[in-house]
Amino acid sequence: MDNNFKLYSNIFHLSEFHFDKFFPLLKTRLIEKSGYFLRQGDRCQYFAFVKSGTLRSFHINDKGADISYNFHFSGQPFTEYESLLSNKECTLNIQAVEDSELFLLHKDDLKNLYSVDSYWLSYGREMKEMLYLESRKRIEDLLYFDPETRYTNLLKKSPHIFRFIPQKYIASYLGITPQSLSRIRKRISKS
Amino acid sequence: MDNNFKLYSNIFHLSEFHFDKFFPLLKTRLIEKSGYFLRQGDRCQYFAFVKSGTLRSFHINDKGADISYNFHFSGQPFTEYESLLSNKECTLNIQAVEDSELFLLHKDDLKNLYSVDSYWLSYGREMKEMLYLESRKRIEDLLYFDPETRYTNLLKKSPHIFRFIPQKYIASYLGITPQSLSRIRKRISKS
């Protein structure tokens, strides 16, 4: 257990005391490449942390287009909040880009934590704040910049994405087609 | 005080007990039409609720373009979180579209509440969750739909915006120019 604390401190950012309450609640799940953690229309029961691997959440719109909403890398927390919080059918698919291993926290266990110790309320609030600020940045990126600048912004902020994620998935994350992304890259490499 | 509780219950959504702790911490501020609550580069000290009126938050980008980030109507909470949470210089201007009155909660008072009673941690967490879910919808809207659909979505979701906000401000909120919005409206009115 002590071992685990050190091993996973970079994922959970908890004190040892709180880690010991937290960790036993987690299940692990293995998802093979191309396997799904969640599909559009499911209801999401778990809060998840990526132990290893990479996942992609994406939406299939009414025209059948596959649009990346986000990517989830080793060490990052994620879930389908809309569904988790309001028990609605979720609008996202979450799929493993490569073999991945997850830590799962059931939403009932999360609620329990909230009621047991206000520490977890702070933890939850801070996590929501982080998520909110990230979303805000994404909105600003989409609103304030043109496709080419969005690409260079992403390249600067998250170069690792380009090592693991096929370009066509990155394109829709940027709000453009794979062809346009290819042309933007070409344009930039010349300048 | 009891009077205030009833009067403002639709803004704060608090029990009377908690309202009585909360309300005395608030200051009110009047902002005349075109006056600023905040300017790009300021540091934000307050969490705010719109008592009456309407405000608009917007960003001036490096090309000098005015881009609406959001609108804030009577009864809604808002702030510049990035600045409030991390004490960074804020990237948004927040300006009164019409004469407006605000309730202000100082961030130190908010922190105090958090430490005094875990009820406020839940309150804070839930507010962040709401904000996060709203941001998520906004991202999805920008990613999944073309400008025309974004316009009709907005018309469906928030028709009141069109009663109070000049079209040119709505255009940049949708990520397009005023001219394009005008043409989209024309196109739609014909079909």
Add this chain to the structure above:
DNA sequence: CGTACCATTGATCAGGTTCAATGCTCGTGG
């Protein structure tokens, strides 16, 4: 070696942008 999938490239198209001119409306001052 062959297949499947992805990136690239070319040609054409559509829609949003830009620049410029005109119209409209509301608020202000003569």
Add this chain to the structure above:
DNA sequence: CCACGAGCATTGAACCTGATCAATGGTACG
């Protein structure tokens, strides 16, 4: 009370960028 001006919406024309459709090229994996 009317006339004017400011600011915004609309419209037109030319342009440009990204989308689409289609073909080719490259690469990894069975």
